[in-house]
Amino acid sequence: MNTIQLLHFADLHIGVENYGRLDTATGLHTRLQDFSRCLEFVVNTALECEVDAVLFAGDAYKHAAPNPTHESKFAEQLKRLADAQIPVVMVTGNHDISVSFGKASALNIFHTLGDHRYFFVAERPQLFRIETKHGPFQVACFPWPTRYMLLTKEEYKNLSDVEITRTIEEKCSNRIDKFARELDPELPSVLLAHLAVAGATYSGSERSTIIGQDPVILQSVLKNPAFDYAALGHIHKHQDLNRNGQPPVVYPGSPERIDFGEAEDEKGLCLVSLKKGASSYQFLPTPARKFIKIEIDVRTQDFPTEAIVQKLAACDVRDAVVRVAYTIREEQKDLIDVQRIYAALEPAFLVAGVSPRTEEIRSQRPRIGEDLSLSDALATYLEFKPELQGMKVDLLDYADRLIRELEELTE
Known part of the structure; x- marks a missing residue:
């Protein structure tokens, strides 16, 4: 046969x-x-x-x-x-x-x-x-x-x-x-x-x-x-x-x-x-779009922005959707040049967020861009809620079901 x-x-x-x-x-x-x-x-x-x-x-x-x-x-x-x-x-x-x-x-x-x-x-x-x-x-x-x-x-x-x-x-x-x-x-x-x-x-x-x-x-x-x-x-x-x-x-x-x-x-x-x-x-x-998560801890760095930019330069972010999270000490906040970080990400297709995480403040509020959908905004929010990580998949699933129901009701 x-x-x-x-x-x-x-x-x-x-x-x-x-x-x-x-x-x-x-x-x-x-x-x-x-x-x-x-x-x-x-x-x-x-x-x-x-x-x-x-x-x-x-x-x-x-x-x-x-x-x-x-x-x-x-x-x-x-x-x-x-x-x-x-x-x-x-x-x-x-x-x-x-x-x-x-x-x-x-x-x-x-x-x-x-x-x-x-x-x-x-x-x-x-x-x-x-x-x-x-x-x-x-x-x-x-x-x-x-x-x-x-x-x-x-x-x-x-x-x-x-x-x-x-x-x-x-x-x-x-x-x-x-x-x-x-x-x-x-x-x-x-x-x-x-x-x-x-x-x-x-x-x-x-x-x-x-x-x-x-x-x-x-x-x-x-x-x-x-x-x-x-x-x-x-x-x-x-x-x-x-x-x-x-x-x-x-x-x-x-x-x-x-x-x-x-x-x-x-x-x-x-x-x-x-x-x-x-x-x-x-x-x-398949030729799928790259999604890249970049995390870096710069708490020991005298020049944290430079360290972040060097880390980004070592990553191939061309045409990718990129999310950056960096960990700093509270007193390092004024040393971060966000514009330089975004400039280093210029080859990316889309920057989904550049978010600081401080040593002292565990519950840092994420920066959620206006171009994110409701489900994406929720996913970004949950990334900064360690106490909800065990329920993340289920929460996103239920949210998606509610969004689908609302979309059908408004059609």
Whole structure:
């Protein structure tokens, strides 16, 4: 049987417009250009490698109500794949699904208007057989499991949040097991899912997935040998949860950085060689925008500004989003020349903040620029609140949900 070549990517999040500005030459936000550049790289790679199909594991946009410009940027690249007769299989992620029950998902338009030979959109668990030039393969699609799946049914309405989450986890596991039983054992198969998996590591926080309000699926469910590759989305850090084993259980990570929490993560996509019982993949980095955090302690320096400038000169900040934090003694405040520091950062794409931290005053107020979004301002504020670090990821997640709800209500 021939090896089938696939491209797997996820968590594009077009519409995130933090740490950027309006490009007066095009009228577009510079961060939209960043995300579009990475998406174009993904499609160029698919075309250059002549892959048999593309797998998108959810979260195309920042939220489920993208504006026409964001939709156009995503659609024009997918059209290039359809024009090349490359099938695209997509599942909805949590950001693609409206917080208002009954509304269409952000990917529904491809199901409604797309060429059914090339666009396969799963908004519910669904099994597809995909025909390619190197033979057929199967895709068991599992979109993000919403709480609506239970709350609309009378028998679940009195359950607590914890009970609802546990019930969803059980139903998800059972449905994936059912997929495994339904597969044609003669054909190679992929599980394409937007899920949180136990033991996975989140971007930035470097912590294992914890049991919370969102359902978490055990790794053992996804390592079922009936699948030859598990193509995941939802977590932005690239990782293989079954390294050196079969099937590979892979998060490709997001193609572009969202914020400073992802500064150290390499961004990219996965090229997959799909074969019964012997699949492999290659991670390819995308041209993502650099995010650089620079911290320096100058409390022992007689000339603290000079020390900071020398530190910056040793860092390649060209075209990067940069945040600087320096620690000084209280009596050194008058020795800091902020203008010289900003001048040293001139090659940067954007300076997200230059913030002092004093030895005596532990709770230093951060300098938050007017060009920061609400979520970015909150993230910057939390950086200076050590007592909140354990809750930072959850606080930002809840804030993002509230912002999404407000955006949908005002549309």
